[in-house]
Amino acid sequence: MTKQKVAIIGAGPAGLQSAVSLAELGYEVDLYEKKSRPGGHLAEWHVLFPDMQPxxxxxxxxxxxxxxxxxxxxxxxxxxxxxxxAGNSWQLIQSDSVRGEADAVVLASGFKLFEASKKEEYGHGIYPAVISSAELEAIFNREKEWPFEKTNKSPKIGLVHCVGSRDAKCGNLYCSKACCITAVKQAIELKKTFPASEVYCFYMDMRMFGLGYEELYHKAQLDYKVHFIRGRLSEASPSGAGRIQVKAEDTLMGRPLKLTLDMLVLMVGMTASVSPEVKENTVELKEYANKGEFVKIPGAVIGAAQWLKPGLFVAGACKGPATLPEVLNDARATALDLRNYLSGVL
Amino acid sequence: MTKQYFGFSVLEQRSVNLDSEMPAELESLYQKEPSLRACIACGNCAAVCSAGHFAEMQFYRLNVMARRGLLHEMVGKAAACMLCGRCQMSCPRGVNIRHAVLMMSQL
Structure with missing residues (x-):
């Protein structure tokens, strides 16, 4: 008997982990990646919270x-x-021709980062000193330059939480959940790089839900002297010499607050990348520029199989914002569901 | 002669300006009581405060004032504390509040 075959769409952390788990269970795995290199967003990140692992x-x-x-x-x-x-299997379509066939498919198309320039009041794409959290990772990876003078060893840096998340103005009511802890992680990295800097986090809530997150927040306050200010930035405007003036309501003081910064980092949230349109015998994998919806799995809360249709499974952050450990565990769980399906248990 | 305004009056500048230099005493306050940095302004200290119902005593707000460099405002309000220590027993972040208030009031 020939080995059963599984196709995986997306070679980010979810796709890679699914591939490994499924191959270990004995299946042939075809792993497809849209981009020229695998790894997804993980390939662009510097170190990971909360342990600062590269x-x-x-x-x-x-x-x-x-x-x-x-x-x-x-x-x-x-x-x-x-x-x-096609019968009991799925054909994979690439621009109107059949690219491959598999007994089961895992959709692991991940997420897109929110486009920071859509929050126009923060001036991303207009002021060079305003960058996104992903661009800060590129700076840490030495793929980009700091937006202030090299001689400036005591920069003032602001980090804005919830950019594109918890914001009906952007159409995203959900919390992207990884950005608060990313801000804490990046604030610590900034203080390690520039010990004489002042780093200010502008937050609405500090959502430190994961293992070791609250401890890292505590450390950021006590050991790294990061300032946390509760209040959403109302605007960023140029202040001469490439600096940025920000305004916010300091909601703990109940007073307006202003501050001039050398760099402003926008903690961009996660948005959907691929929204599948499911019909009787076909599934169209649509990419939306702005308004895609995360893949909804009915009954996911009560632990129903992570599939859209028999044999079409969904793993990772394409279902909604998720952290790396969650994505890796979800990929393993999906592999088990898939095995049960192919062996006739599910 | 009093100033005339058109339908509204203007308060003195009330915005917090973080560009102004932080008072030197602030760093010495943090050195005397480093646990002050761990405050997350949850308000538990104020909720259990035995003076809070009768005087303007909210420890977490004193701490926010300190963080914004408004030491003058902070010192005046710290005097309302009776140093009973109830707040310290309930602080989820382990801030050494009694000692902190004492240091604040003596700045």
């Missing part, structure tokens, strides 16, 4: 397992645009 270490260990496994075939630069049911 992101490259986690990606390398996942990639080593993927590349070493003879049953995993990774193809990059392949954009799967839809699926078609």
């Amino acid at each position: 992101a490259g270490e986690l990606l390398d260990s996942l990639m080593q397992k993927v590349l070493a496994h003879p049953q995993i075939r990774l193809e990059t630069g392949v954009n799967i645009s839809g699926l078609e049911r």
Whole structure:
């Protein structure tokens, strides 16, 4: 009997971990990645909260397992645009032609970062000193320059939480949940890089729900002297010499607050990347520029199978904002559901 | 002669300006009581305060004032504290409040 085959769409952390778990269960795995390199957002990150582990270490260990496994075939630069049911299997469509066929499919298309320039009042894309949290990771990775003078060893830096999250103006009512702890992590990295700097976090709530998060927040306050100010920034405006003046309501003081900064970092949230349109025998994998919805799994809370249709499973942050440990665990759980399906248990 | 305003009056500048230099005493306050930095302004200290119902005593607000460099405002309000220590027993962040208030009032 030939081995059963699984196709995975997306080679970010969810896709890579699904591939490893499924290959270990004995399946042939075809792993498709739209971009020219695997890793998703993980490939662009510097270090990971809360342990400050280099992101490259986690990606390398996942990639080593993927590349070493003879049953995993990774193809990059392949954009799967839809699926078609053919008997008991799924055909994978790439621009109107069949790219491959599999007994089951895992959709692991991940998320997109919120486009910071949409919050116009913060001036991203207009003032060079205003950058996104992802751009700050690129700076930490030495792929980008600091937006202030090299001689400035005591910069004043602001971090704005909830940019594009918990914001009906952006159409995103949800909390992206990883940005608060990312802000704390980045604030600590900034203080390590510039010990004489002043770092201010502008938050609405500090949502420190994960293992070790609250402890890291405590450490940021006590050991790194990061300032936390409760209040959402109303605007950022230029203040001469490339600096930025920000205004906010200091809601603990009940007074307006102003501050001039050398760099303003916008903690961008997660938005949907691929929104599947499910019909009877076909699934269209649509990419929306602005208003895609995360993939909804009915009954997910009570632990129903993580699938959209028989044999079409969904793993990772394409279902909604998630942290890396959650994504990796979800990929393992999805692999188990998938095995039960292919062995006739589910 | 009093100033005439058109339909509204203007208060003196009330915005917090974090560009102004922080008073030197602030750093010495933090050195005397480093746990002050751990405050998250949850308000538990004020909710259990035995003076809070009769005087303007909210420890977390004193701390916010200190953080914004408004030491003058802070010192005046710290005097309302009776140093009973109830707040300290309830502080979820382990701030050494009694000692902190004492240091604040003596600045």
